[in-house]
C-alpha cells in the first residue's frame with residue numbers, strides 16, 4: 001500500500017488527464033489480496049479504481065471522487081502457456097509485449113498490439129478492448145480473450161468462459177471485455193495465442209496528396225485485400241517523426257501509408273503486387289519495400305514512437321479517437337483539415353486507416369486557455385461528424401471520463417438506461433470506477449489535457 | 456392470469472393485422488418446441504411490431520419463443536410455458552449494404568443461403584457454416600452462436616457482429632455497437648445476445664462485418680486408419696503455416712451420411728440401421744477432410760505439402776475440386792441424422808484443441824457411439840448416440856452415457872451440451888450440464904432484459 005501523499009501523487013494521472021489524488025494505492029499479489037481490498041473498501045464505502053500501466057487515453061484509471069487505486073503492477077505472472085491448445089493464462093498485470101515475447105521462440109504471439117505494448121498491461125487491454133496496428137486482419141482484444149476471473153463488488157470471485165469456446169450460458173466474458181473497469185476487477189485472463197505468419201512484407205507508399213492516400217485505403221478494402229496492417233501518417237506527423245527517429249520517411253510528402261501483408265509466402269507475394277498496383281493507380285509517388293528485417297523495423301519504429309516525437313513540435317497535443325466507414329476517409333480528412341483551419345489549430349493525423357479508426361492530433365499550448373478551449377470545441381466537432389457518418393466516438397481508447405458526456409451522440413436514452421441497468425447487476429453501488437463510461441449529466445469542460453497520447 | 460386466446464388475438468391483431476397471425480392446432484403444430492405447442496403464431500413485419508408484441512406479451516404474461524425456420528428449435532430444455540410463436544419470417548430485408556466497406560445491416564429472418572447468394576454477386580461472404588446450413592436464419596445462428604468447421608479460421612458469429620438492434624422482453628428497442636469495424640463505445644451488449652437462445656430479447660437488426668471469398672478452393676481427403684493418425688495429421692497441419700479454410704474428421708458412418716450415400720441412417724421402424732449388428736466403430740476408417748482456399752499458387756502449395764504429409768504417414772489422399780455439397784452436409788450433419796432417426800441423441804462437445812482425439816478414443820471405449828464429426832480446427836466434436844446396440848433399456852442407458860461423456864469432456868477441460876434428443880427423454884437427460892459460478896449473474900442479466908420472464912422461459916442453462 002502507498003499512503004504518503006508524494007507517493008500517491010504519481011497515481012493521479014493516466015495517459016489522458018488527472019483529477020484527484022487517490023486516498024491510497026494498493027498492490028495486490030493475488031486474487032485473495034484483491035478480494036480483501038474490495039471487502040475493506042466496501043466496508044469503508046470508498047470507490048475502487050483498477051489500474052494497469054496507466055497508459056489509457058480516456059481517463060479510465062483516473063480518480064474522480066477519491067478512493068483506492070488497485071494497481072496490478074505486482075500481479076504480472078504468466079500462469080500457464082499451453083501451446084498445444086494455443087492458449088495462455090495470465091495475471092492482469094502482465095505487460096502486453098512480454099506475453100508475445102514469452103511465446104515467440106515457439107512461433108506464437110498474442111495478436112492485440114497497441115502501440116503502447118511495451119508498457120500497457122493485458123488487464124488494461126481487456127478493460128479497454130484495445131486494438132493495434134495489427135488487429136485489422138485478426139481482430140481486437142475481445143476476439144482473443146476466452147475466459148476471465150473477476151472479483152465482484154461483494155468480494156465474490158466468478159469465472160467466466162475458459163479455454164474452450166462455448167461454455168453454456170451468456171457470454172459474460174465478451175460483455176466484460178471493454179467495460180473499462182466498471183464491472184469488477186479482472187484478476188486472471190485466458191487468451192488465445194496465434195501462430196506467427198510464415199512471410200511478412202512491408203511497404204511504404206508515398207503521396208503528394210492526402211486525398212490519394214485515403215482513396216488508396218478505400219480501394220484496398222474494396223479490392224478484397226485485408227492487409228495485416230494499414231496505417232496512415234500525414235505530412236505534419238511525418239516530419240515530426242523523422243526529426244526524432246530518422247526512419248527514412250520522406251520529408252516533402254503529404255502522406256504515407258505503411259502497409260504490411262502477412263501469411264503464406266505465395267499469398268503474400270501476390271498481395272504485395274496487388275497492393276502496390278493499387279497504390280500506383282492512386283498516384284503514389286513512390287512505393288518502397290522493406291528489403292530486410294532491419295528496414296522493416298525502422299519503418300515501424302517511426303510509427304510506434306510517433307507520440308514521443310510529436311512532443312517536440314508542440315508543447316501539448318490532444319489525441320482524438322473516432323471511427324468512420326472506410327469509404328468516407330477522403331471526405332473525413334478534408335473535414336478535419338477544415339476544422340483545423342477554422343479554429344487556427346495545427347492538426348496532424350496518424351492512424352489505423354484500414355479500420356477507419358482516426359487519430360487526429362490537435363496541437364496546442366495548454367498555457368493558453370483560449371487555445372485549449374478551441375481544441376475541445378474542434379475535437380467535439382470531429383466526434384460529431386464521425387457520429388453523423390455512421391461511425392463511433394471511440395474505436396479503441398475507450399470512453400472513460402473523456403467521452404461519457406458524448407455518448408448521447410450515438411446512443412438513445414433507452415440504450416444508455418439498458419447499459420446502466422446491466423452495470424448495476426455487477427456493480428450495484430457504483431463502487432468500481434465511478435463516473436466512467438456512462439454520462440453523469442455534468443459536462444466536463446475542464447478536461448486537463450497532458451502532453452502524450454497515442455494510437 | 457392467463458388471458459383468453461380471443462382477447463389476446465384482438466390485441467395482437469391490432470399490432471400486426473389479422474393476416475399476420477394464425478391460431479389453431481394446424482397452424483401452431485409446426486412451431487412446437489419439444490412437443491409444447493403455442494396457442495398463436497404471429498408474423499411481425501417490422502422491428503416496431505416485434506417490440507409492440509413483446510410489450511403486450513409482458514403485460515399479459517404470455518410466454519414467447521422467437522422462431523424462424525426451426526433448424527435449432529429442438530435444442531435446449533422444453534419451455535416451461537409457450538403461448539406465442541413469434542415468427543421472424545417477414546423480417547428479411549437488407550438495410551445498409553456497403554460492399555466497399557465490407558459491412559451490411561440485415562434483418563434476422565433472412566436465411567443464410569439467401570444472404571450468401573446476395574453477397575456472392577460482389578465476391579463477398581459471411582464465413583459461417585453452421586448447423587441448418589443454407590436454411591438457418593441469421594437470427595437463429597446468432598441466438599445459438601452457431602458455427603461449423605470454418606470457425607477455426609474465421610471465428611464464430613460473435614467475432615463478426617459489429618452492432619445490433621434488439622427488442623427487449625418489455626418491448627423497448629435497444630441499439631448496441633454500430634456499423635463500423637472497430638468500436639468500443641459503451642458496453643458490448645451484442646455479446647450477451649449472441650448465444651442467448653432467445654431468452655434475453657429478439658434481435659431485430661444486425662450489422663455484420665463481411666469477408667472476401669477465396670479466389671478458388673480445393674478439398675483434400677485423407678483416409679486414416681485410426682485416431683492417432685488423425686491426431687498426428689491435425690498437429691502437423693496446425694503447426695504448418697498453411698492455414699486451411701476448414702477441417703473435419705468423420706468416422707466411416709458419418710462419411711457415408713455426408714457423402715450422400717446415407718445407407719446407415721435410413722428410417723426403418725424409426726431406428727438407426729447399422730450394417731451389422733456387431734457395430735464396431737473403433738477399428739473403422741476415418742476420413743480427414745480439409746478445404747484450402749486462395750489463388751492457384753496457394754492451392755498448389757497446399758497440394759505439395761499435404762501430399763508430402765500423406766506420404767510421410769503412409770496414408771492415402773484424394774483431391775476434389777468441388778466438394779461444396781459435402782461441406783454443406785458436414786455443416787448440417789445434425790439435421791441429416793435427426794431427420795432420419797427419431798431416437799438419435801446428438802451431443803456437442805467443445806474441447807481444448809489438442810484433446811478431441813483423446814476424447815473420442817475414450818468415448819468410443821465407453822459408450823454406444825454411432826457416428827461423429829469432429830472439427831479439428833476448433834476442437835468441437837459432434838457425436839451421435841443410439842440405443843439400438845445398447846440392448847433394451849434405451850433411453851435410461853442413454854442418460855447414463857450422456858452423463859459419462861460429460862464427465863469425460865469436463866475432465867479434459869471441455870464441456871458438453873445435448874444438441875438433439877427426443878423430447879420425451881429430456882426429463883432424464885441434462886441438456887446443458889452444470890452451470891458455472893457465474894450463473895447467478897446470468898439470472899440477473901436475464902431479469903434486466905426480460906423483466907417479466909416471458910422470453911423462452913426455462914429453455915436455457917440453469918433453468919433460465
Ligand SMILES: Cc1cc2nc3c(=O)[nH]c(=O)nc-3n(C[C@H](O)[C@H](O)[C@H](O)COP(=O)(O)OP(=O)(O)OC[C@H]3O[C@@H](n4cnc5c(N)ncnc54)[C@H](O)[C@@H]3O)c2cc1C
Pocket residue numbers: 014015049050051052053054055056057059060061072092113114115116119120121122123124125126127128129130131132133180181182184185186187307396397433452453454455
Ligand atoms: C503511446 C501510446 C500509444 C497507444 N496506442 C494504442 C493503440 O494502438 N491501440 C489502443 O487500443 N490503445 C492504445 N493506447 C491506449 C492504452 O495504451 C490502452 O488503452 C491500454 O490497453 C491501456 O492499458 P494500461 O495497462 O495502461 O491500462 P490503464 O490505463 O492503467 O487502465 C485502463 C483502464 O483499464 C482498467 N483496468 C486496468 N486493469 C484492470 C483490471 N485488472 N481489471 C479491471 N479493470 C482494469 C482501468 O480501471 C482503466 O479503466 C496507447 C497509449 C499510449 C500512451
